[in-house]
Amino acid sequence: MTDLPKLFEFMSLVGQLKRVHRAGWVLRNVSEPESVADHMYRMSVMAFLADDKTGLDKNRCIKMALVHDMAESLVGDLTPADAISKEDKHKHEETAMKYICGLLSDELGMELFNLWEDYEYMRSREAIFVKDLDKFDMILQAHEYEQLGKRSGDLQEFFDGTKGKFQTTQVQEWAEELDRVRMKSGASNSSIK
Template sequence: MANVSSVLEFMHICENLKTTKRTGWVNAKITNPESISDHMHRMGVLAMLIKDDTLNKDKCVKMSIVHDLGESLVGDITPFSGVSLEDKYQREKAAFINLCDKIDNKEAGDEILSLWLEYEEGKTPEALLVKDLDKFEMILQAYEYEKREGKRLESFFETTRGIFTHPVVLKWVEELYEQRSKLQYKE
């Protein structure tokens, strides 16, 4: 039987993902910005929508919903947070190891850590897709905030321009840019 208290401790820490607002949106002064878990959830849904028989879709969905779990302990570190990529990686790796050690089900903990390491390495087709989904979900959210609040969030689009690789995601990006070109801004 699983150690119930360890599962609850793990889930209590994961609750931070529901209450921690994404740093970029907070810094952009977005009204009621999304949480980290909001972002991860929609990435999981996006992974389900990919039509690509060469990918392990289940792995993509799982990777999407765990890729930011470390942020439950270290927070949402952005490229503008003044933290080096290496330091960010080390902080998140320590957080993942800490979290996965709390899971009484070693197989589940090992899978979560393995999925994150694969994502971070970014070499498998699944990891590359999830990295695309991570950035696509961000610009999709930026577009939705632009529509809702009537202000331009160009910096979010600039940081992703030219980085998408998966053909389906590229089509989504193209359509999003087409829709965005028709927006009217208050500013």
């Protein structure tokens, strides 16, 4: 039998992600920054768009995109500006994920935790692809903010931070096309492969 109070607490925590703004945009004074839920939603849609020729388990990619930042409902969107080590960030997020997953049935909780852990350690081809989607969504969002706020090139650091880091062919192609679009608008001066 489902423990409805725990299930509702889980749903409330997931709902909290709609109110957690992505810290990188807040720190750059972006007007009306996206939420973590916004980011996870678009990543999930991008996972749905995975080319069938890649042989990836698209359903697993979609689920992973929906789970990868779930811990931020409790710990917030921690960034290097928070002066926290990667190890401490991971410990906080792991503790949060164990709590969140404990609100679900053992089977569902284990599935969510395994998806999160796979993503964190990039143990599968799907995790590598979703990690690429995470970075690509960030630069696509930066481009959109540049366009919306007429901030041409103002968010270049996000593009520079992903240069040479995309590992999957499909996302490399998307990043190259985004770079071409930015170059046409005068916002980019270097490739982001």
